[in-house]
Amino acid sequence: MAHANPSTGPLPPSGLTLEPGMPICQTDLPLDWYQDEFKPYAEEYQALPDRTPETVFPWLDRHVRPALDHFGDSLLLLAHYYMGGEIVKLIERYGGAVSDSYALALQAAHNPEKKIIVESAVHFMAEAVSILAHDDQQVWITNPKAGCTMEMLAKDHMVMPIADQLIERYGDDIMVIAYMNTSGRLKALAGATGGAACTSSNAHLVVDWARKQNKKVLFVPDQHLGRNTAWKLGMDLNKLATLPDPQVHGAGYSLTDGTIDGGVEALDKAEMILWGAYCGVHTIFSTAMVSWWQARGWKVLVHPESPLEAVQAADGAGSTDYLWKAAMAARRGDKIVIGTEGHFVRNAAAEASKRGVKIKHLADIPDPRFGMASCGCATMSRNDPPHLAGMLDLLRRGEAPDINRVIAGDSVDEITARRDRLSGEEQAELIRDAKLSLERMISITEANS
Numbered sequence: 001m002a003h004a005n006p007s008t009g010p011l012p013p014s015g016l017t018l019e020p021g022m023p024i025c026q027t028d029l030p031l032d033w034y035q036d037e038f039k040p041y042a043e044e045y046q047a048l049p050d051r052t053p054e055t056v057f058p059w060l061d062r063h064v065r066p067a068l069d070h071f072g073d074s075l076l077l078l079a080h081y082y083m084g085g086e087i088v089k090l091i092e093r094y095g096g097a098v099s100d101s102y103a104l105a106l107q108a109a110h111n112p113e114k115k116i117i118v119e120s121a122v123h124f125m126a127e128a129v130s131i132l133a134h135d136d137q138q139v140w141i142t143n144p145k146a147g148c149t150m151e152m153l154a155k156d157h158m159v160m161p162i163a164d165q166l167i168e169r170y171g172d173d174i175m176v177i178a179y180m181n182t183s184g185r186l187k188a189l190a191g192a193t194g195g196a197a198c199t200s201s202n203a204h205l206v207v208d209w210a211r212k213q214n215k216k217v218l219f220v221p222d223q224h225l226g227r228n229t230a231w232k233l234g235m236d237l238n239k240l241a242t243l244p245d246p247q248v249h250g251a252g253y254s255l256t257d258g259t260i261d262g263g264v265e266a267l268d269k270a271e272m273i274l275w276g277a278y279c280g281v282h283t284i285f286s287t288a289m290v291s292w293w294q295a296r297g298w299k300v301l302v303h304p305e306s307p308l309e310a311v312q313a314a315d316g317a318g319s320t321d322y323l324w325k326a327a328m329a330a331r332r333g334d335k336i337v338i339g340t341e342g343h344f345v346r347n348a349a350a351e352a353s354k355r356g357v358k359i360k361h362l363a364d365i366p367d368p369r370f371g372m373a374s375c376g377c378a379t380m381s382r383n384d385p386p387h388l389a390g391m392l393d394l395l396r397r398g399e400a401p402d403i404n405r406v407i408a409g410d411s412v413d414e415i416t417a418r419r420d421r422l423s424g425e426e427q428a429e430l431i432r433d434a435k436l437s438l439e440r441m442i443s444i445t446e447a448n449s
């Protein structure tokens, strides 16, 4: 999820509150999911009698407060809006910042006095912080196994062989546009091909900028955001080509072997070629769900990672920031259904209910024909209180595992947490190209604001 606000400085508090007695609703992870260094913290946490703030805070404070005292102003804690349970509120309790991925990415660059940055989110978000960080700033992730499933369907070893074939066929006439939910390696590919990064709120500006240069676009990784952006811009949807589902085909095909729908002819006539990845959380939304709520007087808003048909049927679509602001600006008596990540909707509903606004999740339909409940980002929720306590305590003691350190260009296997780290020279080149893609995005957005 991402939103562009190029002037983002220190983040304001989200306004979320943690009520006394309210459980810290983080589902406990199995003990063998923790790195060895983190298991003692998980064991302590799991032995607590309950998950209420009254019980969890004193335990958490024992590990977190000494680290806060030790690092002082040089420490910056960050979390994403979609973090499961109340972890976002814990981050704010300790003076950290909660936002969407774009605003988070800028936090190191905009706060040079912060030398140790600890992020509770998914890997691409922490890597984006690292790309824009100053040389003397270190970025750490509380759980290196927390990956974005959409980004995991567009690893560089999957995209590069196809991108290489496209570049060979179209030369300088094609550029890559990389959504924020990509690794640094793909952002660097965008930069190197003359393209740019984008967020869900500025994708239309970035694609429009590419079209004005008469460039064919390879849009990675989210096919839905790419398609919704084309629709928003009024493009001919027949001039989109969608590459095969990477979960089925990986990159083990050539442009000419018949795997691609419509073959090379479809690619040749395409204005935009969409990588076939998607977010499992958002692809479930359907027009039937939208209609069900609208028929009962609810206004429906969805995130543009949802399928085109759901976006077209909804009353509005936009980034995480758009959805949050719409929820907070609603008036007493308003009834809004939101189609996006479940934890976000739950937090928005809790805040809005204080003002007499009703908010529900699009998939939370009390009708057995729909048969599904609201969907949270499970991988992001792998950052839980024991990971936060452990990361800060291990950093303070100088014993933090290198596998939790996030360096631009790292490719991470989210199953094993193994990192493939670039050499110094490769890394400098990657940072240069990835920064270029982010800087282009910022200047395109600023020129249109």
Ligand code: SF4
Binding pocket: 001, 082, 122, 147, 148, 149, 150, 151, 181, 279, 280, 281, 282, 341, 377, 378, 379, 380
């Ligand atoms: S909600 Fe979807 S796109 Fe966002 S981080 Fe989770 S898996 Fe990735």
